[in-house]
Amino acid sequence: MASASIPRPQVLTERALSALERFSHIEAVSGIVLLLAAMIALIWANSPFADSYEHFWNTQLTLGLGDFSVSRSLHFLVNDGLMTIFFLVVGAEIRQEIRDGALANMRLATLPLGAALGGVLMPAIIYTLLNHGSEASAGWAVPTATDIAFAVGVLALLGKSIPSGVRILLLALAIIDDIVAILIIAVFYTVSLDYLGLLVVVGGLLLVLIFQRMGIGKAYAYVLPGAIVWFGLLKTGVHPTLAGVILGLMAPVNSKPAVERPLDTIGRTFHELMERFSQTGDNPQAVAKPLKQLRHAEREVLPPVQRIQVGLHPWVAYGVMPLFALANAGVSLGGANLDEAVSQSVFVGIILALVLGKPLGVILASLALVKLNICTLPDGVTWKGVVLVGLLAGIGFTMSIFIAALAFSDPALLSSAKLSVLAASTIAAMIGLIWGKVKF
Structure with missing residues (x-):
């Protein structure tokens, strides 16, 4: 039975939660939250409380049962544990795109596939040419990745003047980029x-x-x-986070087989529920079964691959990724020690590879594919849109820092790599914003 009057605190709470939910689905916001987390980490690691940053993330958590116990750091929990959820969402997105998205067939996938590979090869070539034969060469894969959340967030800041085709191309490119990054981690960073x-x-x-x-x-x-x-x-x-990718790719793209379609079940059960309410009043036992059927049918309306994305996206965007940034972006400017030649090579190599190599690889690969009549530009996408996609692809951040942590065991080189990723991603984002404002 509906209440005649709803308490004002409840009304205010519902309005606040509704506004928060709408706010959380704005793509630019997740990018801003990620940026704020990175800035907090950077300030914290270079403040008078810098020691507490390292101490906090190296805090050991122990799980024990009898004589058996496992002890891991908070940093491990974030990078090897929580990031599995991030990769699960990525795997589900890839599975969805293969099913009925930008990767559904070769005709649709050719341009983003070629552009993504160009955007992987060119940065790797530039970095390797600058660091061949030195200790820094281990980081060749660091500038090959694109951060989906940051790139799409920056694109969203440009508003509705950007054609939807540009956003789709950027998303497809970033997804393929993630696939390549995952393969690189599995093949080259498994000892x-x-x-x-x-x-x-x-x-x-x-x-x-x-x-x-x-x-x-x-x-x-x-x-x-x-x-x-x-x-x-x-x-x-x-790396155990690849479990997320594997499970995401295994997610079914169709709801499980049933005698009745979920929407039909919802309609039938709703009428049954109304009849039972009218006959028995508020008797919970009488309506328990149709309510259970209703909840089950409601869940099955979306196939598992979409439920993963819808259910986990807010947790990943506003929990996992900001925590990852907080745990990994805290680079001590003193610890980077850019006076050393090797650290300088890492720093300069990654910045040039991301800021210059990424857009160059994306644009040249796209140009070659179109000029050779292998594919055409998507509807609504012009060459200035391709340039914008290339510029924003230079935002490496999450995956680049992730790979850097696997590539460098030397703390000084790792600090230089992280600092250069942050600097390059910021520069790429700023250039992309300026290009988007001027050209669109």
Whole structure:
């Protein structure tokens, strides 16, 4: 029975939560939150409280049962644990695009695929030419990545003057870029393999497939097999966050088979619910079954691959990624020690590769594909739009810092790499904004 009067605190709370929900779906906001987290980390790491930054993220968390215990740092929890959720969303996005998006067929995928590969190869070539034969050469893959959240967030700041085709091209390019980055991590930054771990991974994946065949659709049921895959990859020697990508790619693109379509079930159950309410009043036992059917059908309206994205995106955008930035962007300007030749090479190489190499690779690859009649520019996309996509692709941030942490064991080189990624991403974003304001 509806209440005749709703308490004012409840009304105000509902309005605030509704405004917060609308605010959270503005793409530019997630980029701003990510930037603020990076700035806080940078200020913290260079403040009088700099020691507390390192101490905090190196704090050990211990989980024990009897004589068995595992101890890991907060930094590990963020980079190897929470980032798995980020990669799960990325994997689901890739799966969705392969199904019915920009990667659904070669005709649609050719331009973003070629542009993305050009945007990976050119920065790697520029960096390698500058650092070949030195200790810094291990970071060749750092400038190959594009940060989806930051790039799309900056694009959103330009407003509705930017054609939708440009946004789609940038998204497709960034997704392919992530696929390449994931392959690079798996192939080039895996030192050795423990094949016993692979058996654990296979066991976890088989459990996922069994659950899917059984029609289990509730997300929490997959936490156990997901954890098994994660642990198996960790034991194997491959970065465990790749478990997220694998599970995202395995997400079904269709709702599970059923005798009745979810929308039909919702309609039928709603009428049944209304009848029972009219007959029995507020008796909870009488309406429990149709309410359960209604919740189940409501969940099945969206296929799992979309439920992953819708359900986890706010947590990733406003939780996981800001925490990652907070844990990794805290570069001590003194620790970078740019007086050393090797640190200078890393710093200059990454900045040139991201700011110059990324747009150059994207534009030249796109130009070659179009001039050779292999593909055409998408509807609504002009060459100035391709240039904008290339400029924004130079925003590396999340994935670039992630790869840097795998590439460099020397703290001084890692600090230089992180600092250069932050500087290059800022420069690329500013140039992209200026180009977008002037040309659109």
